[in-house]
Amino acid sequence: MLNQAVWFPDNAYIESTRLYRWMKKLGFQNYDSFYKKSIQDIEWFWDEAVKELGIEWYQPYKKTLNLDQGMKWPHWFVDSKSNVVHNAVEKWASCEQTKDKVALIWESDDGQVIRYSFQELQDEVIRAANGLIASGIQKGDVVSIYMPMIPETVIAMLAIAKIGAIFSPAFSGYGAEAVATRINAAKAKMLITADGFLRRGKQVMMKLEADRAVGLSPTIEKVVVVRRLNHDIPWNDKLDISWDSFLENGQKLQCSPKTVEMESNEPLMLLYTSGTTGKPKGAVHTHTGFPIKAAFDAGVVMDVKQGDTLFWYTDMGWMMGPFLIFGGLLNGASILLFEGTPDYPNPDRIWEVASKHGVTHLGISPTLIRSLMKHGETWVQKHDLSRLKAIGSTGEPWNPEPWLWLFEKVGQKSIPIINYSGGTEISGGILCNVLIRPIGPITFNSAVPGMDVHVYDENGKPVVGEVGELVITKPWVGMTNGFWNEPDRYENSYWNRWPDTWVHGDWVIKDEDGFYTITGRSDDILNVAGKRLGPAELESILVEHPAIVEAGTIGIPDDVKGEAAVCFAVLKDKQPDTDIIKKEAMELVVQKLGKALKPKEIFFVQDLPKTRNAKVMRRAIKAAFLNKDTGDLSSLENPHTVDMIRELGKNYFNQIELK
Template sequence: MAMNQPVWVPDREQMENTRLYRFMQKLGYSDYDLFYEQSIRNIAWLWDEAVKDLGLEWIQPYRQVLDLSDGIAWARWFKDGKINISANCLDRFVADPASRHRLALIWEGDDGEVKKYTYRDLWSEVNRFARGLTQLGVKAGDRVAIYLPMIAENVIAMLAVARIGAIFTPCFSGYGAEAVATRIQHCEAKILITADGFLRRGKVIAMKEEADRAADLSPTVEKVIVVRRLGRRDSTWNPDRDVEWDSLITNMKTLTPHVTDAADPFMIIYTSGTTGKPKGTVHVHSGFPVKAAFDAAYGFDVGPGDILFWVTDMGWMMGPWMVFGSLLTGSTMLLFEGTPDYPNPDRIWEVVAKYGVSHLGISPTLIRALMKYGDAWISRHDLSSLRVFGSTGEPWNPDPWNWLFEKVGKKRVPIFNYSGGTEISGGILGNHFLKPLVPCGFTGPLPGMDADVLDEEGNPVRGRVGELVLRQPWVGMTSGFWQDAKRYEATYWSRWPNIWVHGDWVKIDEDGYWFITGRSDDTLKIAGKRLGPAEMESVLVEHPAVSEAATVGVPDPEKGEVPICFVVLKPGSDQGTSLNEELKQFVSDRMGKAFKPIHVYIIDELPKTRNGKILRRVIKAAYLGENPGDLSSLENVRAIEAIQKLAMKKS
């Protein structure tokens, strides 16, 4: 199957029933390309129309959509507008008899326990917890760290903090104390919200003890609020610092949402830095939630009656994205505490069928992991409710993409690639119902995202790999890094004047489809040619013995840089001494002699984050004996140790 041949084409009825098409029609457009061109020709017009179409309610109307008086890097949206995003998620739906009893949140625990909340239920819980926070002295502008598993209280806490005008920072549930403390210390949070523990693969994960250590390391923490998720009697308790969640939700009176400015921060979400401390991206009430809702509504076609389930964690961007993308569109989110293949390999398909999930968000790594169990587990379940697969986090290889499309989706459910980032509040590139899909690719930039691909001299390039950039600001653009304006400007705005350099290598093919080949700091330059690691990795996983692969470039005195590959084999594959050479030749035969790897190492696992991203920079640093930088998001440290041992043997 050629990479650029469409494998899914929307029919006319599908197209015309989408929110995107109706939005375009309302604005006088029936052709997507013409609409997109107008959306980047007049970005203020687009976002003005979008917040109206999404039905957002303003406490005080804005008088200017876009203010560039401080320069493009510090664009301000909806100037002088007053809005509280928590009220927009809940209050406007609760005020409407037609929507107040609609499901807002479904939660399923690792052990199968289920809780459901209507919009009114969630509104009530948020009000009660918000009032409890104010009783603890939390005020507008204060920072609150949320270190919780994927439970309903995580969502309630986020919305309650935003309701009172405070700022939350979500922390990945798998972090250890030091990683949590780094974030607390950096934003000087005064409250830490945690749980006594949670379940993962049927085992108790003690969370409170890690939270205590994080609080001990963080002088600004005044109180630790504890959710009794498991009712653990053996968990630690500090009567001077700890407060029961349940003791804070006794007051049934509603709390009027704080009047926040459109540009007031509501969330600081940290991204891992290549070196040094994580970056605290600042997001405002009229930013991240609006972009998340826009992409959910007009990209994924999420709306009332839909159930959005993204396999993620609230510490990653897609967690908050799911919260605001679902609630601001009047749909339902599904929160899942468990893992997709426990207690059986079909757990994720069981959840989809049980609740009638319409939108399922996954990563390529997750699909590669599920493929190894075979197709029989899928056929046990009725997956007819699925309308869209969402995919983010990393580039695809063809085999898992085709498996998901053909075996799971039966060639009926489109896979919408979605790529942007924490600093974007959603996607730069995506797919939608108005264009055909090609395997592993994107139809192009999303509306309002003025994206381009530039060569090293800053000239637009087609047909070969270049740097992904944005020429104009967008709603959702991070309002800098918390207390570090210089680092923000240096990270994104320093290469070319007034151009955001995102850090992805992208190729636009002759048919206009876009493909991400990897992070630009992961890119190899071999014999003068640039190569995204995903290209070589896709070749390696075509070999019948290989399950996963990672490619990095290491310095070479003659060629400048040479490729080194690490592969994980499929169960039962022969690890004979000749396999390494066979794999090197396999790449050479398909990519050319110039790209033949110097080494192919067979290892048990690749270093990844919990949401499935392969950390190539960490692999490279470990192999070269260098400082790997921030490892707080790493799921499996032992994988790095194995690579370090390989490197020691080599030297």
């Protein structure tokens, strides 16, 4: 893939990056030899990484890594004591040179802007921590967060961490049942929520869902409500307390709460991921795990520095929400929270926000770009993006056309796109684009340093140039410390294929130049007449058709081929003749992949089932089309699309029976 690269860093650029300077300080001139050392000696690597990040400890660690319990249960930074709040906020607030620097910027859906310096953020965290203590929250208690992207969300999370309690954020778009499932799994004592928030100019009444969730959650003793909209809302005097009253109760303590010194393996947060069977998995993350991995990936890989502004369009219930907080603040950078949507009130909102606040690192998803590119580049050209240094991308595989549009029209062929793929249980990335190697469309030019990554065939042997399972064969800082109260489920989820090997669930191709391409989730993979086919391969071809903006592919049982591809495509505009488009799209696939891999059918739909962080949920498409149980759909932005696909499936199979 090296010959297909389109972005090439010159020597001056390479030498300016944190990664290069750190490598050189460690005695390496060559990236390949540095990466090799990073996976051969992981203790050395992570010891040097925390020094580079300037992580401060109340009690230094005696040993970087202890594997007495095996690779599935590593113990990092043995006998150390720390607290993420010290490294994210307090050390910057206590320094004259940084205390007045901007830590947090918030822009609302309707254009309000609030800024907090590190000193101001620390003051708010102290107030909230006192409020928690006055409410009876203690070290080890779990507090659920069901909040929009507002400053109080970050303040609450940091305050919970400060006193040694555990926060568990839920996606702000969840309904009551999904929130309650996560509250009950965590046995949370408190819920922090809001009366509502603005989305596309409309008021979303969050407290109503929160009340329903609490009614299903017997462990909740107190509900703290931020008055974002200042509306009349149902109120339970025995249970509910406003954010302002919560803070006032804390002030009565008349003391500054001590930041609790946490041992390295003690939990910081629970991040629940959707399970295919409807039961979410609670990834356990520690003070010395997720924040350090996030800070390393943001700081060293993405080159986030003091003076930069990091903005990832996300939600606090997704991994990239906490990544935004810790990846930015631990590096002394500003973080930007955005309540609104990228295309409201106009299709240039995200570019306007990035320009207004001098964003240096912008995080998006391929689906977001596909939805914006149909409006054309003139909306981008209206805004000054000269401070933008890098564009991060996560969530799903790319297709070439939207990647190139982003690179050429938004980045003017000069801003690198950092493809970044990992997961909630990783605390960050497995694969990435490092800024000292050329970058090509849709691919990853490296594994993240410190991640011992391989691509295995079905026999557990490394393969090059063909599709295989993405695996990791050594532990890393940030690896989930199991699932909350479900150690066996954790081991069965990732460790049951090959000995001491983390099987991540992605199908990947690694080429001879060391470039990786993700072709889809391994449970999404198609096996058509003995040929393995990643859904992204077909989808990329379909969106090359000028009338098709987006596509999703599934495999269905086939009497002849064992499995056949069925595709669902979203058209750019109302098209006069979909039959012609379908015929041309089929021919395009045949031309690129051969007749054997031609889809059995292409259906045109108004939209694909997507999560709020813009992942196309192929398993929901497949289950609905085959009229099977769709499992947990609580993270879907547009659940009505599943019903439409279910009807398409019923009609399709009815017609086959009639024939």
